[in-house]
Amino acid sequence: MENEILRRPLGRRRFLGLSGSIAAAGAVGAACGYGAGKNVYEAGTATALASGPTQAPPAQSTPAAAAGARPKASGKLATVRDASLAPADTNPNKTLVIEVKDAVVEVAAGVQMSTWTFDGHVPGNVVHVRQGDTINFTLRNNGTMGHSIDFHAAETPWNINYKTILPGQELKFVWKANFPGTFVYHCGTAPVLQHIGNGMYGAIVVDPATPFAPAREYWLEQSEFYLKAASPSGWEGDLTRMQAVTPDFVVFNGAANQYQQQPLAAAVGERIRLYVTNIGPTLFSAFHVIGAIFDKVYVDGNPANVLRGVSTYTIPPGGGATFELVIPEAGQYPFVTHAFAYTGLGAVGLIEVK
Numbered sequence: 001m002e003n004e005i006l007r008r009p010l011g012r013r014r015f016l017g018l019s020g021s022i023a024a025a026g027a028v029g030a031a032c033g034y035g036a037g038k039n040v041y042e043a044g045t046a047t048a049l050a051s052g053p054t055q056a057p058p059a060q061s062t063p064a065a066a067a068g069a070r071p072k073a074s075g076k077l078a079t080v081r082d083a084s085l086a087p088a089d090t091n092p093n094k095t096l097v098i099e100v101k102d103a104v105v106e107v108a109a110g111v112q113m114s115t116w117t118f119d120g121h122v123p124g125n126v127v128h129v130r131q132g133d134t135i136n137f138t139l140r141n142n143g144t145m146g147h148s149i150d151f152h153a154a155e156t157p158w159n160i161n162y163k164t165i166l167p168g169q170e171l172k173f174v175w176k177a178n179f180p181g182t183f184v185y186h187c188g189t190a191p192v193l194q195h196i197g198n199g200m201y202g203a204i205v206v207d208p209a210t211p212f213a214p215a216r217e218y219w220l221e222q223s224e225f226y227l228k229a230a231s232p233s234g235w236e237g238d239l240t241r242m243q244a245v246t247p248d249f250v251v252f253n254g255a256a257n258q259y260q261q262q263p264l265a266a267a268v269g270e271r272i273r274l275y276v277t278n279i280g281p282t283l284f285s286a287f288h289v290i291g292a293i294f295d296k297v298y299v300d301g302n303p304a305n306v307l308r309g310v311s312t313y314t315i316p317p318g319g320g321a322t323f324e325l326v327i328p329e330a331g332q333y334p335f336v337t338h339a340f341a342y343t344g345l346g347a348v349g350l351i352e353v354k
Ligand SMILES: [Cu+2]
Pocket: 116, 146, 147, 148, 187, 188, 189, 195, 200
């Protein structure tokens, strides 16, 4: 389907001297009126595309929109989040401490957002454990308001262990990773929409008791950002836009288009395993790799739930899946949410196969 969609801007793409489907994907975003600024490599290209309808999402009634102040990516991200999944350590009795803290993060090139975080990152650190592990967990609130945590990999009472704690407080509980899979964790304090929308989430991967075969492994967490102007960072979360589902950016691992700036590496014929979660807070992900087919999709990341030969797979908000693919030919393979009104907002990365 994307070929038909991508064909339209092709002439313009050639005119601009671009090559590769990623440029076309960016142009699609721009053509939809959703372009969040740069979605291509070269500054000159981005400037050319920015002369098109790349700046304004559909008119909103928020003060920032009324003032014409919408966030726009510019330049390059200062850092690109490492998407490699480090192996889980082999100790079955694990200690995990997560600290809540406020932080300013770059959600698109040059766009700084004041966020509420787990461990200072959006998403928080990836938690990687093994099925059967016992997790001795501590949540420490060094933020400025009440927060909590909800592990989708855990079976534990919500009213006891997912309760909100105030700044300066700690919450400890022990849980067991009974189910293997690819899960989210998030703050569950009301309004949850706002706490997730402001950056309080991460991913947790539970390896199955019988491990998967060796592969090149990456984690990707899709999410949306809804912004309004704020000082001193420039931007902060906008609950009104979250409620209206009018995102400024839709991203993988916390920053728009970051894996165009620094693609994920893989080799021809190598098994690639992607642990993909979607924290939303509201949008579904239609996860797809352009030019490839998933050899296997493990629903929720559980090896008992296997699908074969899948092109695009839905990941609901709060869900996850594990994808395996083997790419037979060298080149660039964009991974996207195939919901194209959102793709151009930053949900395009690249797998570079050599
Ligand atoms: Cu919170």
